[in-house]
Amino acid sequence: MLFRPDRIDFRLIGFYTGRVVWGVGLAMLIPATFAFAIGEINEGLAFLIGSSVALIVGVLSSLTLRTRAPLRTTHGLATVALAWLTAPLPAAIPLLLSGHYASYLDAYFEAMSGFATIGLTLANDLDHLARSVNLWRHLMQFMGGQGIVVVVLTIFASGGGQVGTLYTGEGREEKIVPNVISTARFIWKVALVYASLGTTLLWSALLVAGLQPLSAAYHAVNLFMSAFDTGGFSIHSSSAAFYRSPVVEAVLMVLMLAGAFSFALHYQLWRNRVDELGRNIETRTLALSLLTLFTVMCIGLARTETFTEFGSLFRVGFFQVVSAHTTTGLSTVPGRLFVTDWGMLAPAMLVAAMAIGGMAGSTAGGIKAIRVGVLAKGLRGDIRRVLLPENAAVVETYHSTTRQVLRSEQVRQAAMLLVLFLLLYLGGGILGLFYGYDMELALFESTAAASSAGLSVGLVRPDLEWPLKVVYIAQMVIGRLEFVSIFALAGYVVSIVRGRV
Amino acid sequence: MSRMRSNPVDRSRVALGALLTVLIISGIVGMAEWLRPHAGDPDRVVVNESLAADPRLALNCPEPQAREGRRPRGAPRLPTAVTSGELLDCPTTWDGRTVRYSGELIGAVLQRREGAWLQVNDDEYAHGLGPLPSHPNLRGGNAGIGVWIPRTLIDRIQTLGGPRQQGDVVELTGVYHRVDPHSREVAIIRATDLRVLISGGPATAPVAPRRVVTAIVLGSIAAGFLIAQWRQRRRFRR
Numbered sequence: 001m002l003f004r005p006d007r008i009d010f011r012l013i014g015f016y017t018g019r020v021v022w023g024v025g026l027a028m029l030i031p032a033t034f035a036f037a038i039g040e041i042n043e044g045l046a047f048l049i050g051s052s053v054a055l056i057v058g059v060l061s062s063l064t065l066r067t068r069a070p071l072r073t074t075h076g077l078a079t080v081a082l083a084w085l086t087a088p089l090p091a092a093i094p095l096l097l098s099g100h101y102a103s104y105l106d107a108y109f110e111a112m113s114g115f116a117t118i119g120l121t122l123a124n125d126l127d128h129l130a131r132s133v134n135l136w137r138h139l140m141q142f143m144g145g146q147g148i149v150v151v152v153l154t155i156f157a158s159g160g161g162q163v164g165t166l167y168t169g170e171g172r173e174e175k176i177v178p179n180v181i182s183t184a185r186f187i188w189k190v191a192l193v194y195a196s197l198g199t200t201l202l203w204s205a206l207l208v209a210g211l212q213p214l215s216a217a218y219h220a221v222n223l224f225m226s227a228f229d230t231g232g233f234s235i236h237s238s239s240a241a242f243y244r245s246p247v248v249e250a251v252l253m254v255l256m257l258a259g260a261f262s263f264a265l266h267y268q269l270w271r272n273r274v275d276e277l278g279r280n281i282e283t284r285t286l287a288l289s290l291l292t293l294f295t296v297m298c299i300g301l302a303r304t305e306t307f308t309e310f311g312s313l314f315r316v317g318f319f320q321v322v323s324a325h326t327t328t329g330l331s332t333v334p335g336r337l338f339v340t341d342w343g344m345l346a347p348a349m350l351v352a353a354m355a356i357g358g359m360a361g362s363t364a365g366g367i368k369a370i371r372v373g374v375l376a377k378g379l380r381g382d383i384r385r386v387l388l389p390e391n392a393a394v395v396e397t398y399h400s401t402t403r404q405v406l407r408s409e410q411v412r413q414a415a416m417l418l419v420l421f422l423l424l425y426l427g428g429g430i431l432g433l434f435y436g437y438d439m440e441l442a443l444f445e446s447t448a449a450a451s452s453a454g455l456s457v458g459l460v461r462p463d464l465e466w467p468l469k470v471v472y473i474a475q476m477v478i479g480r481l482e483f484v485s486i487f488a489l490a491g492y493v494v495s496i497v498r499g500r501v
Numbered sequence: 502m503s504r505m506r507s508n509p510v511d512r513s514r515v516a517l518g519a520l521l522t523v524l525i526i527s528g529i530v531g532m533a534e535w536l537r538p539h540a541g542d543p544d545r546v547v548v549n550e551s552l553a554a555d556p557r558l559a560l561n562c563p564e565p566q567a568r569e570g571r572r573p574r575g576a577p578r579l580p581t582a583v584t585s586g587e588l589l590d591c592p593t594t595w596d597g598r599t600v601r602y603s604g605e606l607i608g609a610v611l612q613r614r615e616g617a618w619l620q621v622n623d624d625e626y627a628h629g630l631g632p633l634p635s636h637p638n639l640r641g642g643n644a645g646i647g648v649w650i651p652r653t654l655i656d657r658i659q660t661l662g663g664p665r666q667q668g669d670v671v672e673l674t675g676v677y678h679r680v681d682p683h684s685r686e687v688a689i690i691r692a693t694d695l696r697v698l699i700s701g702g703p704a705t706a707p708v709a710p711r712r713v714v715t716a717i718v719l720g721s722i723a724a725g726f727l728i729a730q731w732r733q734r735r736r737f738r739r
Binding site for chain 2: 244
């Protein structure tokens with residue numbers, strides 16, 4: 001039973017939330033420095049203001065709320081939820097001050113879309129946005145993809161053993177190595193290795209595509225953060241289509257898939273266990289799902305005669321389904337064409353791909369391949385129990401780093417989360433109906449927000465109704481944190497009001 | 502061993518804390534609104550004028566939309582000047598037709614062996630308003646089309662649009678392709694002619710004197726707090 005919080009509960013949650021805000025404030029000094037270096041003085045000042053606000057709040061909470069009390073699981077979960085709701089507050093300041101956002105709500109939406117690696121945007125005139133502000137949009141996705149709580153508390157320090165509870169609150173269940181700090185630092189190591197290789201490859205591909213060297217470097221850095229952290233923001237409104245390059249698209253697909261792989265899988269690959277790729281339940285589920293959805297999409301696009309030859313169908317369709325399945329949201333097709341030129345079947349496959357998402361413990365969102373795989377195995381086990389003699393012992397196993405026995409508790413948890421995600425997708429879709437949008441559009445956009453995919457059919461735009469903006473923000477953070485942290489925070493709120501939960 | 506709960510915080514204190522939090526957030530939002538470009542400008546307009554971008558509006562295409570099993574018919578004779586909205590709303594209508602299209606050159610000229618790729622926007626910012634934040638009118642997102650031009654036309658381009666920069670406004674003639682048979686790109690125009698209507702140039706940045714003062718004041722306060730925190734940690738370690 002959760003009783004009404006006492007002072008120590010508030011101090012703990014406030015202290016660690018303040019540390020995260022403090023970290024966001026430090027991170028804003030990066031685009032501030034870049035802005036001053038390239039002569040974007042107004043934007044540089046905006047970042048200094050945002051950074052100062054975040055640092056003041058963070059330091060004040062540290063000075064006034066410091067405590068030696070241990071962080072329990074409920075504290076950790078509530079802290080993560082509160083940190084994710086609070087971090088976009090100062091992060092939105094430079095966005096609003098850029099002059100490209102209609103209101104603070106729009107800027108907050110953009111900041112949340114960045115941290116939660118969604119990729120939906122409310123920017124007006126994105127193609128003329130200042131370079132430093134665009135860098136900040138992508139940097140937020142990089143931080144969010146790694147997990148902003150984990151980012152701050154491992155790099156900036158002294159979380160110690162307390163970080164463990166916060167780690168799981170950000171939707172990461174698996175510790176790759178026994179120590180959570182070491183796990184978080186391994187995640188950073190992988191990200192930095194991919195950053196060096198990925199940015200270099202992208203830079204080369206962009207040079208071939210026709211960009212000038214400095215411009216190619218800028219685009220490469222931002223594109224990497226968008227692709228590897230499966231975020232989906234782009235420098236230009238035309239997204240990945242701007243580059244008109246199959247080579248760039250190929251590199252982006254590799255990075256998107258790498259981002260959608262769990263860090264536990266990366267650890268196995270790091271230790272040269274390449275056979276894990278073929279044996280892991282998640283890679284198998286992901287591969288089967290990709291293949292199935294892509295095949296059905298091809299059938300749909302062939303029926304609409306949108307594409308009349310396989311080369312173009314494969315290039316465009318495969319990129320889109322990979323972008324959707326990894327919940328990145330980069331696109332080589334104007335979103336409007338999903339409605340006017342892709343029929344019904346192909347966009348429906350994109351919705352399914354976004355809904356399923358990537359692997360657990362990756363930068364991707366969605367229901368996650370492990371849960372789909374576990375449910376499929378559970379279903380198979382149930383069918384076998386029906387078909388086999390009554391006294392037969394049916395044991396289902398799956399491989400995830402090691403061979404494990406499938407327990408009914410795991411199937412139950414996977415089913416519960418599947419239902420919660422489906423309700424989340426449907427809830428946003430129904431609200432879209434209320435505002436007059438067609439069901440397929442409303443469901444597409446709702447799934448994109450809640451699964452952190454970010455592909456858009458044009459429903460999310462600057463003049464979107466404000467209640468929908470608020471609902472999409474809620475869907476973003478709930479989907480990103482996978483419900484539990486939000487439930488913990490809600491539990492604290494209820495316990496304050498009722499005296500207990 | 503779990504900690505004994507003997508002293509829950511009084512609801513009135515929680516309410517006070519919540520009120521204080523709301524006040525702080527309101528203060529942050531209010532400060533940001535006060536500092537934004539063109540704050541208090543009576544001419545500031547926030548509306549999406551490009552109605553074609555509203556997905557709820559019914560399409561009025563001479564040709565039906567692509568649907569499974571439905572083949573497009575031949576369309577009647579059509580005017581040639583189009584917008585990106587018309588091309589994307591009715592792609593089967595315009596597929597393979599010669600069109601006239603005008604807009605602002607954006608981003609970069611991506612030169613290839615036989616020509617170059619351009620992004621040409623025809624939104625409100627391209628046709629008259631100019632780029633944000635040089636004016637206070639927020640007219641929604643960008644709208645545009647990818648264009649392929651032959652090498653002979655590249656030299657006509659002078660200025661590309663970007664941050665604080667208005668690109669050349671051009672008019673081009675070419676064939677629109679739902680899927681280009683040569684490059685396999687989606688929804689592009691293969692241009693055969695291009696002329697610059699309005700040369701691009703730098704866009705003015707709004708003056709922001711309040712920001713300098715605010716940044717200095719807040720930065721000083723933040724620096725002061727950071728020093729205080731560092732000193733506290735030093736004392737703690739001793």
